[in-house]
Amino acid sequence: MSPLPLPRMVRYTTRRLLLLVPVALGAAVITFVLLLLLPGDPAIALLGQEASGPEIARFRNLLGLDRPVPIQLGLYLWRMARGDFGRSITLDAPVLRLILSTLPATLELAIFSITLAVVGGIPLGLLAARRRGTAVDTTTMLLAQLGVSMPVFWLGVLLILLFAVKLNWLPSFGRGAPLVAALVSGNAGLIMDSLRHLILPGFTLAFFNLALLSRLTRWALLEVLEEDYVRTARAKGQRERIVLYRHALRNALLPIVTIVGLQFGNALGGAVVTETIFGWPGMGRLVVQAIGQRDFPVVQGAVLVLALLFSLFNVLVDLTYAFIDPRIRYG
Amino acid sequence: MMLRRLTPSAKAGMAVLFVIILAAAVPVLFTRVNPDELDIMARLSPPSAGHPIGTDHIGRDLLSRLVYGARVSLLVAVASVGGAVAIGVLLGLLAGYYGRWADGTIMRLVDVFLAFPAILLALALVAALGAGITSVIAALVLVFWTQYARVVRAVTLAEKEKAYVEAARAIGAGDVRILARHIFPNVLSPVIILATLGMGTAVVAESALSFLGMGVQPPAPSWGWTLAFGTRYLRDAPHIATFSGLAIMATVLGFNLLGDGIRDLLDPKFRPQ
Numbered sequence: 001m002s003p004l005p006l007p008r009m010v011r012y013t014t015r016r017l018l019l020l021v022p023v024a025l026g027a028a029v030i031t032f033v034l035l036l037l038l039p040g041d042p043a044i045a046l047l048g049q050e051a052s053g054p055e056i057a058r059f060r061n062l063l064g065l066d067r068p069v070p071i072q073l074g075l076y077l078w079r080m081a082r083g084d085f086g087r088s089i090t091l092d093a094p095v096l097r098l099i100l101s102t103l104p105a106t107l108e109l110a111i112f113s114i115t116l117a118v119v120g121g122i123p124l125g126l127l128a129a130r131r132r133g134t135a136v137d138t139t140t141m142l143l144a145q146l147g148v149s150m151p152v153f154w155l156g157v158l159l160i161l162l163f164a165v166k167l168n169w170l171p172s173f174g175r176g177a178p179l180v181a182a183l184v185s186g187n188a189g190l191i192m193d194s195l196r197h198l199i200l201p202g203f204t205l206a207f208f209n210l211a212l213l214s215r216l217t218r219w220a221l222l223e224v225l226e227e228d229y230v231r232t233a234r235a236k237g238q239r240e241r242i243v244l245y246r247h248a249l250r251n252a253l254l255p256i257v258t259i260v261g262l263q264f265g266n267a268l269g270g271a272v273v274t275e276t277i278f279g280w281p282g283m284g285r286l287v288v289q290a291i292g293q294r295d296f297p298v299v300q301g302a303v304l305v306l307a308l309l310f311s312l313f314n315v316l317v318d319l320t321y322a323f324i325d326p327r328i329r330y331g
Numbered sequence: 332m333m334l335r336r337l338t339p340s341a342k343a344g345m346a347v348l349f350v351i352i353l354a355a356a357v358p359v360l361f362t363r364v365n366p367d368e369l370d371i372m373a374r375l376s377p378p379s380a381g382h383p384i385g386t387d388h389i390g391r392d393l394l395s396r397l398v399y400g401a402r403v404s405l406l407v408a409v410a411s412v413g414g415a416v417a418i419g420v421l422l423g424l425l426a427g428y429y430g431r432w433a434d435g436t437i438m439r440l441v442d443v444f445l446a447f448p449a450i451l452l453a454l455a456l457v458a459a460l461g462a463g464i465t466s467v468i469a470a471l472v473l474v475f476w477t478q479y480a481r482v483v484r485a486v487t488l489a490e491k492e493k494a495y496v497e498a499a500r501a502i503g504a505g506d507v508r509i510l511a512r513h514i515f516p517n518v519l520s521p522v523i524i525l526a527t528l529g530m531g532t533a534v535v536a537e538s539a540l541s542f543l544g545m546g547v548q549p550p551a552p553s554w555g556w557t558l559a560f561g562t563r564y565l566r567d568a569p570h571i572a573t574f575s576g577l578a579i580m581a582t583v584l585g586f587n588l589l590g591d592g593i594r595d596l597l598d599p600k601f602r603p604q
Contacts, residue, residue: 019442026443030452037459145340149584151535153542153555154576157562161572165565269448273539277562287451288543291458303447303455311446 012322016315025077027307031300032076036069038296047089048294062086063297085301090293095301098286103305106282108179109275110267112202117209118260124210125217130244132222140214147211152270156204156277163200170200173279201278205270209263216259220252227251254321261317265310341592347585355401364395366552375568385570388560393571397578400552404582407464407547408533411471412526418472419479420522424510426480427487438484441477449474453536457545464547467540471533478529479522486518520597527593531586538579554579 035042043060044051051059060066063086064075079086085095128140164172176182176197182190224230225248233243272284279285283302290298337345354361374390376382384393426437444452456470490496491514499509540546541555549556554575561572 022439023442023446026439027446030443030447031455034455034459037456039461145587146580146584149531149580149587151538151576151579151583153539154558154572154579157558157565157572157576160562161565161569165569266448269451272448272451272454273543276543284451287454291454291545299455299458303451306451307447310448314445 009323013319016318020311020315023311024308027311028077028080028304029073031304031307032073034300034303035063035296042296080304085304086297088290088295088298090290090295091298095297098298099283099302099305102281102283102286102302104178105175105280106268106271106275106284109198109201109205109271109280109282110264112179112198113205113267114209114260114264116202116206117213117263120206121210121213122217122256124214125219126221126244126249128214128218129221129225137218141218144211144215147207148215150207152204152208153273153277155207156201156274159200159204160277171197172200175281201274201280204277205267205274208270209267212263213256213259217252217256220255221248224248224252258317258321261313261320265313265317268306268310268313336596337592338595340588341595344585344588344590344592347581348589351401351582351585352405354398355405358395358398358402361398362392362395364392366391366395366399367550368392368395375564375571377568377570384574385568387557387571388564388568393557393574396552396557397554397575400554400557400575400578401582403464403547403551403553404534404537404579407467407471407537408530410468411475411533411537412529414468414472415475415529416479416522416526419476420483420515420518422476423480423483424487424514424518427484428491428506428510428514430488434484437480441480444473444477447474450536450539453540454543454545457540462545462548464551467537467546470540471536474536475529475533478525482521482525483518486521487514490514490517524590524594524597527586528590531583531590534579534582534586 041056043056043063043065047056047059057066064072067075083096085099087093088095088098091098124140124144128137128144131137160172163170174197176193176195177185177190179191179194179198182194221244230243230247233247234240238247268283271280271282272287274280275282275284276288283306287299287302287306290296290302334342334345368391370382370386370390370392372390373382373386375388376386376390378385382392382394384397387393387396422437426434447455453467453470453474456473457466460466460469491509496509496513499513504512537546538553538555538558541553542559544559546555547553558572558575558579561568561575564571
C-alpha cells in the first residue's frame with residue numbers, strides 16, 4: 001500500500017488542522033455558555049447565598065461578570081487563547097496547573113485501557129470470524145453483546161466487589177506510582193504497585209471498547225473474506241492462515257485502526273465515570289469534584305481541554321486513515 | 332409480518348423490553364409495595380420472602396424501587412431520544428436539502444458539539460442547568476441530536492439528486508412538500524435504527540449521571556442513584572448494587588438486541604447470509 005503523495009498529504013493535514021480552529025472556538029463558546037446557564041446570578045450561584053456583598057462584587061469583577069455578555073465572551077475567549085483558565089474557587093490554584101497535574105493520570109489510564117481493548121478485542125474477533133457459525137463464535141459474540149450493554153460504572157462496582165472486597169487481591173482506590181516513572185526506575189516493586197492500581201480501572205474502562213472491537217473485527221473480517229482477491233488467494237491454493245493474516249486481516253485492519261483511535265478519544269470522556277469510581281486522580285475526577293463544589297472555572301477549563309484533546313485525536317485518526325489507505329483521495 | 336422476520340436475538344430483546352415497559356406502565360403487576368415505604372428494621376437485608384431482592388440502605392423494598400425506577404429510565408430515554416430525533420431530523424433535512432450556508436452553519440454546529448465526549452458534555456450541562464429530570468433530558472437532547480443530523484443530512488444529500496425529486500418539482504411541488512412527502516420517508520430507516528440503539532445509550536447516560544449525583548434526584552427511584560448508594564454498602568449488602576446494575580444492563584441489552592435486529596432487517600448489508 002503506497003501512502004498519499006506528500007504535497008497532497010501536507011495540504012490535507014494543514015486543512016484538517018485548520019478546521020480545528022473554529023471547532024475549538026465553538027467549544028470555548030459552549031463552555032462559556034455553561035456559566036450563563038446557571039440559574040440566577042452566576043456569582044451568587046458559584047459563591048453561595050451566604051457570600052457577602054463585597055465578596056460577590058470582587059468575584060464578579062474577577063470573572064468579568066459585571067460587563068455586558070458579548071464583552072464577557074470576548075474576554076473569556078481571549079483568556080482561553082492565552083492559556084489563562086483562571087483560578088479554582090475552592091482549591092485557590094491556577095486551573096491550568098490543576099489540569100496539567102491531573103492530565104498524565106488520565107492519559108495513563110486511557111492508554112492502558114486502549115492497549116487492553118486492542119490486545120483482547122482483535123484476537124477475539126478474529127477467533128469468532130474464523131469459527132463463524134460455531135459455538136465459539138456464538139459465545140464470543142454473546143459476551144461481546146453483554147460487554148457493550150454493560151454500564152461501565154456497574155462493571156467497576158462488580159470488579160471492586162470481587163477482586164478488592166471478596167478476594168482482596170487488588171486495590172480498589174487510588175493510583176500507584178506513575179507507570180512511566182516506575183518503568184524508567186526499573187524498580188520491580190514500583191512497577192507492580194503501579195500495575196496493581198491500574199488493572200481494575202483500566203479493565204473497567206477497556207471492557208466496552210474490547211467488546212466493540214471484537215464485534216467490529218469479526219464484522220470487518222467477514223466482509224473482507226467475501227472479496228474476490230480472497231477467493232483468488234484461496235483458488236491459488238494458499239493456506240488458510242496465509243489467506244487470513246496476509247490478505248484479509250491487513251485490509252480489515254483499516255476500519256479497526258479508525259475505531260481504535262476514536263475509542264481513545266472516548267476513553268478520555270469515559271474516564272469521568274471510571275476515575276470517580278476508583279478514586280483515580282485524573283481530569284475526569286477533577287471535573288466531577290469541581291461540579292460537586294460548584295467550582296466552575298475548573299469545570300470550564302477541564303471540559304474545554306478534554307474537548308480539545310478529543311478533537312485533536314479525531315483529526316489524528318482521520319490523518320492516519322488517509323495516510324495508510326491509498327483508496328482515500330482527499331482533494 | 333415484520334415481527335416474524337426479526338432474528339431470534341432481536342425477539343429476545345423485544346421480550347426483555349416488553350417486561351420492562353410493562354413494569355413501568357403497570358408496576359402493581361410486579362410489586363404491591365410502595366417504593367418510598369420505609370422498613371428501617373429491615374435495612375440492608377438480603378433477599379427474603381418479604382423482600383424478594385432485599386432492601387436498600389434505609390429499608391425500602393429494592394424490587395419496588397427498581398420496578399418504579401423503570402418509569403424514570405424509560406421516560407428519560409424516550410424524551411431525550413425523541414427530542415434529539417426531532418431536532419436532528421429537522422436540521423439534517425435542512426442542511427442536506429438547502430446546502431450552502433444552511434449546510435455550513437448546521438454542520439459546523441454539529442462539529443462543535445461533537446468536539447465533546449458525550450458523557451462529559453451531558454455532565455457539564457446538567458451541572459449548569461441544575462440536577463433533575465428536566466435538566467437530564469435537556470442535556471441528553473443536546474448531546475444526542477448531532478448523530479441524527481449527520482445521518483439525515485447524508486441521506487437527504489443522496490435523495491435530493493434522484494429523479495423522483497426532480498419529477499415532484501416538475502409537477503409544481505414546493506420545498507416543504509418534497510421534504511415532508513418524498514425525502515422524509517427515506518430517512519426513517521436509519522433514524523429508527525439509530526433511535527432504538529440510542530434508547531439504550533440514553534438509559535446508561537441517565538444512570539451514569541444519577542450515579543455521579545447529577546441526575547434524577549432522590550427520593551425519585553432512579554436506577555443510577557440506587558446503584559450509587561449500593562456501592563457504599565458493597566461489603567454488607569452487595570445485592571443493592573448487583574440488582575440495580577442488572578436492571579440497567581437488561582434494559583440496554585434489550586434495546587441493543589432490538590436495534591441490531593431492526594438494522595439487520597432494514598439494511599440489506601447486514602442481513603444474514
